[in-house]
Amino acid sequence: MGNTLENMVEVKGLKKSYEQIEAVKGVSFSVSKGELFGLIGPDGAGKTSIFRILTTLMFPTEGIVRMMDLNVIKDYKTIRNHLGYMPQRFSLYQDLSVEENLEFFARIFGTTIDENYDLIKDIYAQIEPFKTRKARKLSGGMKQKLALSCALIHSPEILILDEPTTGVDAVSRKEFWEMLIRLKEKGITILVSTPYMDEANLCDRVALIQNGKIMSIDTPEKIIGNFGRKLWAVKSDNVYQLIQDLRSVNTIDSVFPFGEYLHITVKSDDDNLTDLITILRGNGHSGIEIQEIEANIEDCFMELMQ
Amino acid sequence: MKRFIGFVKKEFHHIFRDPRTMLILFGMPIAQILIFGYVVSNEINDVKIGVYDKSKDNITKEITNKITASGFFILSDNLNSDKEIEDAFKKGIIREVIVFEQNFAKKLEREGSASIQIIADASDANTANIVANYTESIINNYMREELWAEGLPYQINPEVRMLYNDELKGVYMFVPGTMALILMLVSAMMTSISIAREKEMGTMEVLLVSPLKPLPIVIGKVIPYMVLSFINAIVIIALSYFVFKMPIQGNFIFLLAETLLFIFMALSLGILISTASNSQMVAMFISMFALMLPTMLLSGFIFPIENMPKLLQWISAVMPAKYFITIVKNIMIKGSGIEIIWKETVIIVGMTLFFLMMSVKKFKVRLE
Numbered sequence: 001m002g003n004t005l006e007n008m009v010e011v012k013g014l015k016k017s018y019e020q021i022e023a024v025k026g027v028s029f030s031v032s033k034g035e036l037f038g039l040i041g042p043d044g045a046g047k048t049s050i051f052r053i054l055t056t057l058m059f060p061t062e063g064i065v066r067m068m069d070l071n072v073i074k075d076y077k078t079i080r081n082h083l084g085y086m087p088q089r090f091s092l093y094q095d096l097s098v099e100e101n102l103e104f105f106a107r108i109f110g111t112t113i114d115e116n117y118d119l120i121k122d123i124y125a126q127i128e129p130f131k132t133r134k135a136r137k138l139s140g141g142m143k144q145k146l147a148l149s150c151a152l153i154h155s156p157e158i159l160i161l162d163e164p165t166t167g168v169d170a171v172s173r174k175e176f177w178e179m180l181i182r183l184k185e186k187g188i189t190i191l192v193s194t195p196y197m198d199e200a201n202l203c204d205r206v207a208l209i210q211n212g213k214i215m216s217i218d219t220p221e222k223i224i225g226n227f228g229r230k231l232w233a234v235k236s237d238n239v240y241q242l243i244q245d246l247r248s249v250n251t252i253d254s255v256f257p258f259g260e261y262l263h264i265t266v267k268s269d270d271d272n273l274t275d276l277i278t279i280l281r282g283n284g285h286s287g288i289e290i291q292e293i294e295a296n297i298e299d300c301f302m303e304l305m306q
Numbered sequence: 307m308k309r310f311i312g313f314v315k316k317e318f319h320h321i322f323r324d325p326r327t328m329l330i331l332f333g334m335p336i337a338q339i340l341i342f343g344y345v346v347s348n349e350i351n352d353v354k355i356g357v358y359d360k361s362k363d364n365i366t367k368e369i370t371n372k373i374t375a376s377g378f379f380i381l382s383d384n385l386n387s388d389k390e391i392e393d394a395f396k397k398g399i400i401r402e403v404i405v406f407e408q409n410f411a412k413k414l415e416r417e418g419s420a421s422i423q424i425i426a427d428a429s430d431a432n433t434a435n436i437v438a439n440y441t442e443s444i445i446n447n448y449m450r451e452e453l454w455a456e457g458l459p460y461q462i463n464p465e466v467r468m469l470y471n472d473e474l475k476g477v478y479m480f481v482p483g484t485m486a487l488i489l490m491l492v493s494a495m496m497t498s499i500s501i502a503r504e505k506e507m508g509t510m511e512v513l514l515v516s517p518l519k520p521l522p523i524v525i526g527k528v529i530p531y532m533v534l535s536f537i538n539a540i541v542i543i544a545l546s547y548f549v550f551k552m553p554i555q556g557n558f559i560f561l562l563a564e565t566l567l568f569i570f571m572a573l574s575l576g577i578l579i580s581t582a583s584n585s586q587m588v589a590m591f592i593s594m595f596a597l598m599l600p601t602m603l604l605s606g607f608i609f610p611i612e613n614m615p616k617l618l619q620w621i622s623a624v625m626p627a628k629y630f631i632t633i634v635k636n637i638m639i640k641g642s643g644i645e646i647i648w649k650e651t652v653i654i655v656g657m658t659l660f661f662l663m664m665s666v667k668k669f670k671v672r673l674e
Binding site for chain 1: 308312313319320323507511512513514516518671
């Protein structure tokens with residue numbers, strides 16, 4: 001079943017329209033076997049639409065979409081056999097216990113828990129102590145692990161995860177990504193979408209997507225490398241006032257808040273910002289800190305959005 | 307097949323773990339049949355009757371005593387002529403007149419049989435029927451326990467006559483009607499809701515991506531409700547038989563087979579509804595307004611179809627419940643076989659096939 005194919009997913013010129021709105025506006029990318037591919041973008045960027053088309057749940061309005069070299073429209077039945085899918089909301093049966101959920105998904109895919117236990121062992125072992133508990137009583141992180149176990153139980157070739165870490169605590173998020181990386185090492189091709197920029201670094205390649213368009217596809221390192229300019233982090237005791245003041249300085253190109261710091265780029269990379277400190281002091285700011293920093297994915301995203 | 311069994315097992319889990327579903331499935335049918343039963347029938351108590359005893363011998367007196375001693379009846383009038391019967395009914399106090407024929411005891415002795423006429427005021431058809439049935443059974447009891455026990459093989463023939471409404475329209479309507487209503491509700495509404503729930507919770511997304519084909523999904527959804535509806539139907543029949551003394555004149559197996567057919571029809575209708583609704587709320591409202599109300603109002607359950615305006619009569623012709631009610635009444639009360647009700651049966655089979663075809667056509671293998 002297409003194991004030797006280099007490209008497990010191939011999308012060319014994909015467009016998707018709902019009545020009035022065009023959600024996906026011409027997207028092309030491909031994912032090769034064993035790759036962990038991330039679709040990074042804010043809510044409403046079109047990530048779920050793309051995934052639903054890939055999982056054969058929706059028709060593309062335009063463009064070519066092939067999974068394992070099969071057509072998503074004609075060959076949807078074959079594709080569905082080799083797909084693991086975790087929709088945005090964890091699709092578990094709330095009134096079934098952990099074990100019953102897993103058993104059910106194993107059954108409908110014509111397999112048993114024992115048969116593929118190896119694949120899910122790392123993940124399932126963590127929730128196995130609670131296997132008689134009803135899914136509705138699980139914490140967000142445990143639900144997520146159960147949903148992943150259910151999506152994996154039939155040993156799919158491609159795993160598609162739609163915002164699996166949304167609404168999950170930081171520790172569980174970290175654990176989850178570690179699991180994905182282990183699954184990737186087992187040769188499963190993984191497509192994952194997320195609104196969290198920090199998760200992008202963990203992917204082999206990412207597509208930054210905004211308003212139904214892909215702005216950039218590359219490895220996280222290269223995307224960061226392409227930033228190509230100096231980035232500064234600025235802080236003062238009155239951050240809100242600082243934003244206003246920085247935006248009114250005409251040598252400054254962009255100002256975005258990142259936690260307690262503001263990330264700014266300036267029009268000329270030769271500028272060492274000594275003038276800026278004087279200006280800010282003149283505006284009455286105290287506790288000013290300025291330092292040069294490395295760009296991260298989010299900085300790149302903001303830059304591309306402009 | 308294993309996949310399919312797994313699916314059915316899951317459905318049963320859903321049903322048995324949701325107290326509300328269980329209540330609707332089992333509490334409601336019993337409550338409804340009892341409510342309808344008692345509201346329509348009223349327990350009879352202290353019903354005033356008249357006796358026109360043309361014979362006035364030991365046996366007629368004994369029977370009269372038996373009837374008044376039962377606690378259901380109060381002897382309010384002793385009548386002396388046929389004319390007085392009519393007058394007594396018109397006054398509206400008595401509900402029943404028992405007429406013993408002349409030379410009752412002598413006839414019993416000589417010919418081995420004699421007749422009692424039971425005349426009931428059937429303007430209240432239901433009460434009339436119950437009153438007549440009670441009287442009949444008291445007489446039969448007397449015959450068996452007093453006469454036969456003493457080795458007297460006499461035959462007393464009660465002849466029931468309904469006055470004012472001898473076709474007894476509306477009587478026993480509630481059992482077939484409630485049965486149709488409940489089966490419709492349980493089968494159609496519950497199935498449509500349970501399919502809509504999968505869509506609402508997002509689990510349908512995963513089911514669709516799984517290799518499970520739409521037909522097994524739908525059948526897997528339907529089977530548990532089919533089993534439970536069938537149990538419900540048996541409970542209703544048992545209640546009406548034991549609590550309300552509704553006779554089952556016809557073939558019991560045949561009755562169950564027709565019931566199963568109706569359940570199947572309702573289930574296919576439920577599936578059709580679910581294809582048109584994306585949330586449990588929508589499924590419930592469609593079921594309520596498209597099924598419940600018309601079933602109650604237009605199937606002849608509460609209002610006789612003959613009295614409806616022409617337009618509503620036409621609408622009632624597409625109510626599956628109408629045909630089912632006819633079928634159940636015919637089997638239970640008249641003891642009819644397939645030769646009498648084949649037309650209704652064919653209509654329900656046709657409707658089932660139509661709904662099934664429509665739902666298979668409309669069932670989406672995708673989200674749109």
